[in-house]
Amino acid sequence: MPDPETRSDPTIRVRIAPSPTGPLHIGTARTALFNYLYAHHVGGTFVFRLEDTDVARSTTEFERDILEGLHWLGIEWDEGPEVAGEGDIGAYAPYRQMQRLPGYAAAAERLLEADLAYPCFCTPEQLEADRRAQEAAKLPPRYVGRCADLTAAERAAKLAEGLRPATRFRVRPGVVGWNDLIRDRIEIDTANLGGDFVIVRADGTPLYHFTVVVDDAAMEISHVIRGEDHVSNTPKHILLFEALGHPVPEFGHLPLILNPDGTKMSKRKSQTAVDDYRAQGFIREGLLNYLAYLGWHPGTEDDILAIEEIVARFDIDKVQKGGARFDRDRLEWLNGQWIRRLEPDDLVDRLRPFLERAAEAGQIDRLPSDDEVRALLPIVQERLPTLAAIVDLVGFLWVEDLDVDPGVLIPKRWDAATTRDGLAAAREVLVAHDGVTWEADELEPPLRALVEARGWKAGDLFMAIRVATTGRTATPPLFDTMVALGRDRTLARLDAAIGLLAAA
RNA sequence: GCCCCCAUCGUCUAGAGGCCUAGGACGCCACCCUUUCAAGGUGGAGAUCAGGGGUUCGAAUCCCCUUGGGGGCACCA
Numbered sequence: 001m002p003d004p005e006t007r008s009d010p011t012i013r014v015r016i017a018p019s020p021t022g023p024l025h026i027g028t029a030r031t032a033l034f035n036y037l038y039a040h041h042v043g044g045t046f047v048f049r050l051e052d053t054d055v056a057r058s059t060t061e062f063e064r065d066i067l068e069g070l071h072w073l074g075i076e077w078d079e080g081p082e083v084a085g086e087g088d089i090g091a092y093a094p095y096r097q098m099q100r101l102p103g104y105a106a107a108a109e110r111l112l113e114a115d116l117a118y119p120c121f122c123t124p125e126q127l128e129a130d131r132r133a134q135e136a137a138k139l140p141p142r143y144v145g146r147c148a149d150l151t152a153a154e155r156a157a158k159l160a161e162g163l164r165p166a167t168r169f170r171v172r173p174g175v176v177g178w179n180d181l182i183r184d185r186i187e188i189d190t191a192n193l194g195g196d197f198v199i200v201r202a203d204g205t206p207l208y209h210f211t212v213v214v215d216d217a218a219m220e221i222s223h224v225i226r227g228e229d230h231v232s233n234t235p236k237h238i239l240l241f242e243a244l245g246h247p248v249p250e251f252g253h254l255p256l257i258l259n260p261d262g263t264k265m266s267k268r269k270s271q272t273a274v275d276d277y278r279a280q281g282f283i284r285e286g287l288l289n290y291l292a293y294l295g296w297h298p299g300t301e302d303d304i305l306a307i308e309e310i311v312a313r314f315d316i317d318k319v320q321k322g323g324a325r326f327d328r329d330r331l332e333w334l335n336g337q338w339i340r341r342l343e344p345d346d347l348v349d350r351l352r353p354f355l356e357r358a359a360e361a362g363q364i365d366r367l368p369s370d371d372e373v374r375a376l377l378p379i380v381q382e383r384l385p386t387l388a389a390i391v392d393l394v395g396f397l398w399v400e401d402l403d404v405d406p407g408v409l410i411p412k413r414w415d416a417a418t419t420r421d422g423l424a425a426a427r428e429v430l431v432a433h434d435g436v437t438w439e440a441d442e443l444e445p446p447l448r449a450l451v452e453a454r455g456w457k458a459g460d461l462f463m464a465i466r467v468a469t470t471g472r473t474a475t476p477p478l479f480d481t482m483v484a485l486g487r488d489r490t491l492a493r494l495d496a497a498i499g500l501l502a503a504a
Numbered sequence: 505g506c507c508c509c510c511a512u513c514g515u516c517u518a519g520a521g522g523c524c525u526a527g528g529a530c531g532c533c534a535c536c537c538u539u540u541c542a543a544g545g546u547g548g549a550g551a552u553c554a555g556g557g558g559u560u561c562g563a564a565u566c567c568c569c570u571u572g573g574g575g576g577c578a579c580c581a
Binding site for chain 1: 505506507508509510511515516517518519527528529530531538539540541542543544573574575576577578579580581
């Protein structure tokens with residue numbers, strides 16, 4: 001089997017074309033990923049294009065969020081834009097639609113001249129009234145064709161009145177079909193397309209269905225791999241490719257990512273922004289692995305695959321047809337798997353921003369050094385489902401005044417007096433250790449001996465010490481934790497707990 | 505309302521007519537390990553393959569119908 005990375009097929013070009021009208025959406029990232037996987041598997045080119053013609057809703061900020069999010073995930077493109085202001089990369093530049101306006105204007109002009117499109121003077125009010133009437137009559141909404149057959153004189157008269165027309169594309173009768181890469185043959189009668197559709201607004205700015213086709217044609221896109229929500233739009237696009245005299249690309253429609261209730265994933269019901277996942281401590285390896293398995297499967301029983309392995313095994317024929325619900329539990333599990341696989345120095349680097357943020361938020365009083373964090377790794381790495389979990393897990397190491405709940409301090413089988421007695425006895429044993437012998441395997445034997453001598457259960461004493469020194473009932477191994485805490489603070493916290501029990 | 509798509513454990517999925525007494529993973533439960541929590545190990549519950557008709561010697565797999573779910577029908581993308 002040839003190595004996919006060394007194969008190269010210049011005729012295969014795919015693209016991701018998000019619009020900067022919101023932060024990078026998990027669904028966009030998934031579509032980008034599948035395009036990336038397809039391109040890399042077959043040695044094609046992956047193009048990134050920004051569809052920013054909705055000027056009212058597009059912002060530079062969203063643009064930056066999308067670009068940075070994709071970079072963070074490692075879904076790199078071969079051709080496309082860089083962050084606002086920087087130059088585009090690739091032979092088909094520019095890759096922002098607002099910089100490609102002349103191309104759409106020229107294409108629209110060609111369609112107009114060939115009478116494949118026509119000027120439409122209908123007002124928003126008229127169209128709205130049409131829609132309402134159709135709805136009342138329980139008819140599907142469609143353009144009534146009021147301006148389809150205007151004579152040259154009628155058009156001239158409207159223009160003379162100062163009316164600015166939109167441009168409508170003539171939908172020809174017949175059936176349009178294509179062999180979908182994922183769902184085989186699909187055929188749709190153009191009578192169900194809703195009539196002639198607008199390709200250029202009255203203000204002269206082009207609309208999505210038009211720009212996407214003009215650009216896919218201009219950029220020689222060979223395979224359009226996108227979400228299932230575009231299936232119904234595909235006939236419009238095919239019609240446009242034909243009208244423009246350009247060969248029709250292949251289409252593949254990916255299953256949608258669904259909310260837990262099975263509806264199309266939305267901000268309302270799910271967390272959709274990639275940056276939010278990142279902020280919660282999901283790492284790219286986990287997210288990528290999870291996203292790739294949403295609607296695709298290698299066919300083997302491997303659950304944990306790095307991106308290179310996924311590229312090597314990717315096969316668009318094996319992409320699922322039905323939508324996939326987003327399962328956060330599974331994402332967290334996979335994320336934990338990947339955190340466990342990280343090299344120590346790498347993990348320390350990735351943990352740092354989360355610790356800094358906790359310090360800024362006042363969750364911890366002191367920012368630990370990298371060495372300090374690195375020393376902790378053996379006891380925390382396998383306990384982190386996310387990077388952010390580090391604060392909950394061992395944040396007690398970096399706070400000045402520990403908040404201890406007296407109720408939690410007393411083990412289930414013990415009472416307050418026994419607990420006070422136990423902690424005091426433990427303190428006495430621990431005082432015998434200096435800074436040199438303050439090691440996990442030095443601290444454990446004498447405490448076990450104490451338990452033995454007093455007829456206690458190890459678990460009870462250890463739990464009391466655990467809560468006294470960390471404020472929590474669930475922590476990394478106790479003796480390692482006390483070493484991380486240090487002799488002085490361990491003893492001080494034991495004192496404080498004893499005091500707390502005496503007061504109560 | 506119209507058009508289109510989809511349908512295997514709660515969830516993600518394996519399955520390309522006999523390998524299926526339907527496999528794996530997440531989650532759940534139990535046990536082991538164990539000072540707690542994780543991790544790891546072992547085992548378990550969990551799917552009459554949406555239902556009904558065909559085709560076939562044989563159907564989760566092919567065909568049809570029904571049902572259910574989803575998506576789309578803008579001078580949004």
